Amino acid sequence: MKNKINITTLILLFTIVGFSQNKSTTTVSLDVYYSKIQAEKKPQIIDARGAEEFALNHINGAVNFNLESKDYAEQVAKLDKSRPVFTYSIGAGRSVWLADDLLKKGFKEAYSLEGGIANWIGNGKPFYANSKSKLTLAEYNKIVADNKTVLVDIGSKYCGACIKVKPVLETIRAQYGENLKIVEIELETSPQVIADLKTVKVFPTLILYQNGKIVFKKDGLGDLKNDVDVALASK
């Protein structure tokens, strides 16, 4: 439990401090990141999340460390400073910190992936996952077809912003009961459906369907409760 709190606190801290920094020039779009990786024979891809997160899923060919790792200096020393380094995490936290630190240490190029692992997997790029998806795309489509109104929450249990969605979902669930089907999809248990949906660019992503059609799709929590109320009141 203590460990879980520490990891969550750490992620929230990285998120808050990461967002409060000036936007780093090292953050690039998925297209730029991917094409630069493709141009490298042996790309140096660093997963800046925790070891537990990395063990569950990661970009193919990535290695794992971040600024908090005990062997951080050793890991950095293994990299080639003259070649680009590609970092990612969940958002603009750990990966930006790592890319900036590498640049300070004299690396020529360091790029952090905008939208992190959500953007990579959500756009169908190759990834490793240690388990099959609990939910398949066929099952997802059936839920959307079988229920008049469906709210989908897509995120990761390691993402600070995703954790903030949960109490809002509970409020919505209490208000709408059986009139609204809520589906929660986590990267850790259903990575393949996130890839198959081809719509996720960031965690959390929230999608409201009515009669099988998308009413809204939101990147981030925003004012979810109000948006659901407004959307359902107008139907």
Ligand SMILES: O=S(=O)([O-])[S-]
């Ligand atoms: O640190 S983070 O980018 O994973 S939120």
